[in-house]
Structures are given as C-alpha cells and as structure tokens.
Amino acid sequence: MCAQKAAIIRNGGRPVAQPEYMRIAAELRRRISSGEFGAGDQLPTLPALSSHYRVSETTIRNALALLRNEGLIETRARAGTRVRQTPPVHRMAADRYRNKPGAPSTPYTRDQGIGWSEYRLDKRFERVEATPALAALFECEVGERLLARHFVFHDNEHPTQMSTSYVRWSDVEGTPVSDPINEPWPGGTRAQMGSLGIRVTRITESFTSGMPTEHEAATLRIGAGVPVLRYTRRHIADNGRIVEVAHPIVRRGDTTVVDFVIDLED
Structure with missing residues (x-):
C-alpha cells in the first residue's frame, strides 16, 4: 500500500x-x-x-x-x-513574587518547587539601548541605556524557562546587580531592587502563547510542535517608575498552569 x-x-x-x-x-x-x-x-x-x-x-x-x-x-x-518522559506540570501561583522567609529562593524556584541546590542559572549580560518597543514598556526615551540579562533557568539540569530581563543602567551601574557573578540572587529581581533602595510595590504580567522559535525549542529541549507560553513582566517602584522589564519570559506551554486568585467584595 x-x-x-x-x-x-x-x-x-x-x-x-x-x-x-x-x-x-x-x-x-x-x-x-x-x-x-x-x-x-x-x-x-x-x-x-x-x-x-x-x-x-x-x-x-x-x-x-x-x-x-x-x-x-x-x-x-x-x-x-x-x-519521552512526560515532564511534570508546574503551577505559577499568583503570590510567587511575595517575599518568603526561610531558605534562599526566587519566584522561579517556588514555581518549580525546588531547593536552591537544585537550581542552576545560565547567564549573559550586555549593555544595550532601549528600542522603541522596550522604551514603550519602560515608558522611557528611545536610546536609554539598559542592562540586558539573558537567562536560562534549569531545574535539576533540565532547562525549563528562558528570559531576557532589562534594568536601567543608571540604576545598576557600579553595583553588585550589574555583575553576573552575583546571579542567581536570592529573592530575585525584587530583592535586587531593594538592595538599591528601590521599593517595588507592583508587578504586571502579560501572557501570550504560540509555537516556539528554533532558538526557543533548542534552548528548552522541546519539539517544534510543543507550544510555549511567553509573557512580559514589569517591576514597578512605589513612585510609579518602571525599574525592570523581562521581555519575554518563555516556558513550555503544555506543562505550565498559571493560577490567578481574584478576591471580590460583596
């Protein structure tokens, strides 16, 4: 036949x-x-x-x-x-950015349910200028100097998340935050901003989904037919100034559940 x-x-x-x-x-x-x-x-x-x-x-x-x-x-x-082994489903809780007492952790390790010793971070830092798209996200001038931090997050040697996080060069120049040797940083970006005297009081996230690019599929070790979840995150200080933009954060979409809790008053 x-x-x-x-x-x-x-x-x-x-x-x-x-x-x-x-x-x-x-x-x-x-x-x-x-x-x-x-x-x-x-x-x-x-x-x-x-x-x-x-x-x-x-x-x-x-x-x-x-x-x-x-x-x-x-x-x-x-x-x-x-x-292939089916990867476990991970739930991204609505409160993952809240400070947690106890052992070192970040929102990522809390999402994954892993300890600090099970967490590995590949990183690459470079100075860039804000493109029109980044300037719109930061609400800053096109061309403002930024520090781009490219990350690949590993859970027990398995890459499960990738992102590029941008911070303002004027905030981090000459500080430990600008040195990749200090990553991963316990507490994540919110703790980093706190070390600079910047109080983050709001975090926004915007989600989309789609099929992976060739680079995303290779980095996350997934098939080209596995959808990914992409989202943009912004850390906003108490004075309304946007101090960090992660654009995009990428995870495989078939094993990620995003949980929202919406409290309503009667």
Missing part, C-alpha cells in the same frame, strides 16, 4: 482526505496516552510498524516525525525510538 493512501474523514458533512501518516500518528499518540507505550518504552522498528499498518516506511517516518515534533518521542542513534 503506497504512502499516498489517505483515510476519509468528515468535516462539516464534506469528505476530506486525511494523509495516512496523520492517521497513524493519531493511533500511536493514542497508544502512548493510554499507557500501552509508557515513558522509556521503545517503539517497534520501522519495518515492524510498516508491516503492522500496511504502509511504506516513508509513511511511518512521517508519522514519527510528527510525534517527535510534539515532544512525545525521541530517536537516538543505535537506541531506536522511545517514548
């Missing part, structure tokens, strides 16, 4: 051709979600799948490529194709 064979499905009452590889991918996806193929299990070989579904190996390769892009499977040389 050739790879061009298509199943027929109904869409609004009209017959629509579905490529055979998509039908097979859907069947394999179902077998993975049901637990028939569990995390770490090796899938049958190409010849075996080709024989089972009575299609060419090219069709099977196309079906597996779809599942690989979705992050469900991975293929390694001489190790075959295996079902």
Whole structure:
C-alpha cells in the first residue's frame, strides 16, 4: 500500500482526505496516552510498524516525525525510538513574587518547587539601548541605556524557562546587580531592587502563547510542535517608575498552569 493512501474523514458533512501518516500518528499518540507505550518504552522498528499498518516506511517516518515534533518521542542513534518522559506540570501561583522567609529562593524556584541546590542559572549580560518597543514598556526615551540579562533557568539540569530581563543602567551601574557573578540572587529581581533602595510595590504580567522559535525549542529541549507560553513582566517602584522589564519570559506551554486568585467584595 503506497504512502499516498489517505483515510476519509468528515468535516462539516464534506469528505476530506486525511494523509495516512496523520492517521497513524493519531493511533500511536493514542497508544502512548493510554499507557500501552509508557515513558522509556521503545517503539517497534520501522519495518515492524510498516508491516503492522500496511504502509511504506516513508509513511511511518512521517508519522514519527510528527510525534517527535510534539515532544512525545525521541530517536537516538543505535537506541531506536522511545517514548519521552512526560515532564511534570508546574503551577505559577499568583503570590510567587511575595517575599518568603526561610531558605534562599526566587519566584522561579517556588514555581518549580525546588531547593536552591537544585537550581542552576545560565547567564549573559550586555549593555544595550532601549528600542522603541522596550522604551514603550519602560515608558522611557528611545536610546536609554539598559542592562540586558539573558537567562536560562534549569531545574535539576533540565532547562525549563528562558528570559531576557532589562534594568536601567543608571540604576545598576557600579553595583553588585550589574555583575553576573552575583546571579542567581536570592529573592530575585525584587530583592535586587531593594538592595538599591528601590521599593517595588507592583508587578504586571502579560501572557501570550504560540509555537516556539528554533532558538526557543533548542534552548528548552522541546519539539517544534510543543507550544510555549511567553509573557512580559514589569517591576514597578512605589513612585510609579518602571525599574525592570523581562521581555519575554518563555516556558513550555503544555506543562505550565498559571493560577490567578481574584478576591471580590460583596
């Protein structure tokens, strides 16, 4: 049976051709979600799948490529194709930016539910000038000097979040905040601003979602078909001045839950 064979499905009452590889991918996806193929299990070989579904190996390769892009499977040389471990779901609580007593932590470690020793941060700092987009977020002049801090956050060596955080160079020049050697900083950005005598009283976040860029997929080690959550965060001082903009923060979207608590008066 050739790879061009298509199943027929109904869409609004009209017959629509579905490529055979998509039908097979859907069947394999179902077998993975049901637990028939569990995390770490090796899938049958190409010849075996080709024989089972009575299609060419090219069709099977196309079906597996779809599942690989979705992050469900991975293929390694001489190790075959295996079902990937499903990452845990992490909840981003509404109060994660509040100061917490006890062991060192940041909003990220509290989101992940990990200790300080399980947290690793890749960082790169550079001085930049505010673009029109950044100037609008900071409510400052285009060209204002900023410190861009590029971060990749690791939970037990697994990259789960990336961001670029901008602070005003006039606030941090010559201070420990401008030196990457001091990252990660217990308490995060709010604590950093506090060390400079800046009292942050408001944090805003704006969320969008979409498919990952090639760089995001590679950095977070996810398939190109796994959606990501992107959001822009702003730290605002008690005088209304915006002192930090993170734009964007990126996490995989299929395992992130954002919790909001809205208290209403009667």
